[in-house]
Each structure stands twice: as structure tokens, then as C-alpha cells.
Amino acid sequence: MGAASPPLLLRLLTLALALAGAAAGRISGPRTPISRDIYHSSDSLLREIKSLVARHSDKLSMDTIRTSNKGYSAELFVVTFNHVKESMDNGSKVHILLSFGQHGRELITSEVALHLLYILTEKPKIAGVDLSSFEKLLENLVIKVVPMENLNGRKRVEEGDICDRRNGRGVDLNRNWSVDWGKKEKDYDPYEENPGIAPFSEPEAQIMRELSRSFKPHIWVNVHSGMEALFMPYDHKNTTPNGASAHLMRSVLENLNRRHFQDSCLVGSGGGSVGYLAHGTTTDYLYDIAKVPMPFTFEIYGDEKASTDDCFRMFNPVDKKTFDRVINKWCMAFLILFEEGLRNLRDVQIVSQGTLENWVPIGGDIVEINVERKSSRDRRKLEGLDLGMQELRTYFRLFLLSTFLLMFMFCTRISKNRNRDSGNLFDP
Numbered sequence: 001m002g003a004a005s006p007p008l009l010l011r012l013l014t015l016a017l018a019l020a021g022a023a024a025g026r027i028s029g030p031r032t033p034i035s036r037d038i039y040h041s042s043d044s045l046l047r048e049i050k051s052l053v054a055r056h057s058d059k060l061s062m063d064t065i066r067t068s069n070k071g072y073s074a075e076l077f078v079v080t081f082n083h084v085k086e087s088m089d090n091g092s093k094v095h096i097l098l099s100f101g102q103h104g105r106e107l108i109t110s111e112v113a114l115h116l117l118y119i120l121t122e123k124p125k126i127a128g129v130d131l132s133s134f135e136k137l138l139e140n141l142v143i144k145v146v147p148m149e150n151l152n153g154r155k156r157v158e159e160g161d162i163c164d165r166r167n168g169r170g171v172d173l174n175r176n177w178s179v180d181w182g183k184k185e186k187d188y189d190p191y192e193e194n195p196g197i198a199p200f201s202e203p204e205a206q207i208m209r210e211l212s213r214s215f216k217p218h219i220w221v222n223v224h225s226g227m228e229a230l231f232m233p234y235d236h237k238n239t240t241p242n243g244a245s246a247h248l249m250r251s252v253l254e255n256l257n258r259r260h261f262q263d264s265c266l267v268g269s270g271g272g273s274v275g276y277l278a279h280g281t282t283t284d285y286l287y288d289i290a291k292v293p294m295p296f297t298f299e300i301y302g303d304e305k306a307s308t309d310d311c312f313r314m315f316n317p318v319d320k321k322t323f324d325r326v327i328n329k330w331c332m333a334f335l336i337l338f339e340e341g342l343r344n345l346r347d348v349q350i351v352s353q354g355t356l357e358n359w360v361p362i363g364g365d366i367v368e369i370n371v372e373r374k375s376s377r378d379r380r381k382l383e384g385l386d387l388g389m390q391e392l393r394t395y396f397r398l399f400l401l402s403t404f405l406l407m408f409m410f411c412t413r414i415s416k417n418r419n420r421d422s423g424n425l426f427d428p
């Protein structure tokens with residue numbers, strides 16, 4: 001036995017070393033660095049957006065929103081594209097919100113945001129294709145672009161935490177919303193999917209929620225990378241919502257997929273298609289609570305062959321040719337989405353006879369909202385009728401009173417005259 005011990009120990013030692021090596025390999029395998037010759041830094045991206053806004057103040061404006069809580073503060077830049085502001089009632093325009101860079105490591109998404117802003121203003125061409133036919137379409141839209149939703153997280157990535165997708169204090173901004181918040185699946189990764197201490201604990205999520213309330217978008221796209229897909233709700237269950245609204249979302253995505261991707265994109269609910277359920281996500285809140293008719297998640301690029309720790313390569317194109325191709329392809333996809341969205345929303349408007357700004361999906365509880373709106377409108381009508389009747393009654397009373405007075409005066413005059421005529425000499 002004594003003689004057998006050394007080889008066993010040696011084998012165990014070798015095994016331990018192999019395991020340690022594998023673990024070390026997993027942590028510090030070959031990592032592609034950020035291609036800084038292709039990608040903007042967050043600072044240069046912002047500078048470029050600011051000068052673009054300054055050059056096109058007739059079409060673009062930019063707001064900076066800051067919020068902080070418990071010693072952590074976040075800053076968001078929101079660019080608004082509103083073409084032909086005066087000639088059209090803004091209430092009849094379709095509101096679109098596009099958010100990029102919710103996850104820090106997905107740098108390519110913010111590059112698409114910048115390029116899209118160029119296309120909307122001074123470069124109306126994609127890969128040589130003239131886009132002047134979209135001009136008319138753009139007159140019907142107000143588009144808000146959030147180019148870097150997670151600026152603090154992105155800065156951490158630029159400083160070397162290349163695999164980080166969370167915000168500046170380690171919370172996943174796509175798990176911090178209130179629908180099904182905090183629920184953990186068996187494969188829950190506490191590092192990647194930290195939902196925060198409470199729903200909307202994070203300033204970034206608070207700002208985005210406020211945008212959903214103030215801007216009331218009809219279409220919201222949360223743009224990510226890691227794979228290629230067109231997702232609709234839900235993320236927290238593997239089904240899509242029921243009814244006409246789900247039909248509308250699916251029809252828009254399927255048309256986009258057919259027209260632009262030759263049906264090559266994955267289309268469906270995030271929870272049903274991505275392979276795992278996600279809780280507390282943006283789209284599920286937008287659909288269930290904010291009642292955004294079309295909240296989507298677009299996944300615009302992924303390198304499945306990249307090793308799991310080679311994050312820059314896994315989530316972003318690393319060569320200029322692929323970079324350009326992805327940007328052109330998705331900028332065009334957004335224009336087609338705008339077209340499909342506008343057309344479908346108008347179709348529904350005819351059916352529901354509501355204005356676009358008040359448009360809400362039909363189905364389930366939402367029908368009740370419509371009924372409520374209708375009945376309150378009817379109530380207002382009745383109230384108006386009541387008010388008219390009251391006025392009429394007042395006029396009628398005044399008329400009666402004045403007639404009575406006139407009659408009284410008339411009768412008094414007659415009786416005086418009679419007295420005079422009858423020769424009453426005893427004047428009082």
C-alpha cells in the first residue's frame with residue numbers, strides 16, 4: 001500500500017493542477033481587446049452626438065437627465081428627433097423610443113444609435129442606397145434615442161472590466177423593473193443578473209421609467225447584443241401575451257423579418273426563445289404596466305463561436321467590415337420598423353377610432369379601459385346637456401318674471417286711467 005501511495009498522490013496532484021489550469025483558463029483566457037480604431041469611446045461618442053445636435057437644431061434636441069440615490073448618481077442623454085415641428089400636430093405623430101447600451105459590454109449598440117442619428121439628419125443613405133423615400137415617413141414620427149443607457153457601466157468596460165454588463169454599482173438594469181422582480185430561476189447568475197435591492201432601486205431605471213410616462217411611446221426598442229433576434233414580451237414566462245395587441249406586435253416583427261432579414265431572425269417572446277426566463281425586465285414592464293403597444297427587444301449581433309470570457313468578441317463585431325455590415329443592416333431595420341409600426345398603428349386607429357396618442361392595445365383589461373373612457377366621455381356629454389337645460393330653465397324663469405312685471409305695470413296704468421276717467425277728485 002505504502003508503495004502505491006506516491007503515484008496516487010501524484011495523480012491527485014496532477015488532477016488538481018489540471019483543474020486549476022482549466023479554471024485559470026476560464027478566467028483569463030484569450031480576451032480580444034476593444035477595437036479602439038473602430039469603436040468610439042463613450043466620451044467621443046457623446047461629443048459627436050452633441051455636435052450633430054448643434055448642427056441640426058431644427059430636427060434634433062438633447063436633454064441630460066441626472067438622478068442619484070444612496071450616493072450613486074447616473075446621467076442619461078436623450079436625443080429627440082422631431083422633423084417638421086410646426087407643420088403637423090405633434091399629438092398625431094407616432095412616438096418611438098430607442099434605447100441602446102443598457103448592458104455596458106454591448107458597445108456595438110451605441111454605435112448603431114450614433115449612425116442612426118446621422119441617417120436621420122445628414123447622411124440619408126445606407127450602403128449607397130438613397131433613403132429619400134423615408135423622408136415622408138419621418139414627418140410622422142417623434143423619435144427619442146437614448147444612445148448610452150448605462151454610461152457608468154460602459155465606463156467600467158472601457159476601463160478594463162470587459163465582461164461587465166451591469167451598471168456602475170453592479171446591478172443589471174434589465175432586471176431592476178417591477179414586473180416579476182427578483183424571482184430567481186435555477187440557472188440564476190447572481191453576478192450577471194443582480195436585480196438590485198428593490199424594483200427601480202437604480203437611477204438609470206428610474207429615469208427610463210419616467211421617460212415611459214412622460215413621452216408615452218407607441219414603440220419602444222431595447223437594443224442589445226449577444227445573439228440576433230427580434231423579441232416581444234414576455235421575458236418572465238415562455239409565452240406571448242394574448243389578444244389583438246400580441247397579434248399586432250407579432251405582425252410587425254414578422255413583416256420586418258420577412259422584408260429585411262429573409263426570415264433569418266428569431267422572432268417571438270424573449271422568455272420562449274432565448275432559452276431562459278428573465279424577471280424584472282424593461283419590456284415586460286413597458287407592456288404590462290406602462291401599456292406601451294409595441295415594446296421590443298432587438299438583439300443585433302452575437303459571435304456564438306467566441307469563448308464565454310472573450311466578451312468583446314462575443315458581443316461586438318471585431319473587424320471593420322462586419323462592424324459596418326451590422327450597423328447598416330440594423331439602421332435599415334429601424335427604418336422598416338418605423339414604417340411597419342406606423343402602418344399597423346394607423347390600421348388599429350381606424351378600428352378603435354381613437355387618436356394615436358391615446359392608443360392602447362385592445363384585449364383583456366384594456367378593453368375595460370376603452371369602455372371606461374367611452375362611458376366617461378358619454379358622462380361628459382350628459383353633463384353638457386344638463387348644463388344647457390339649466391340655462392334654458394333660468395332664461396324661461398326670467399322671461400316669465402319680466403312678462404309678469406309688464407302685465408302688472410300695464411294693468412296698473414289701465415286702472416289709474418279708469419279712476420281718472422271716472423272723475424275721482426279725491427287724490428291722495
Ligand SMILES: [Zn+2]
Pocket residue numbers: 102103106165224225226
Ligand atoms: Zn444585453
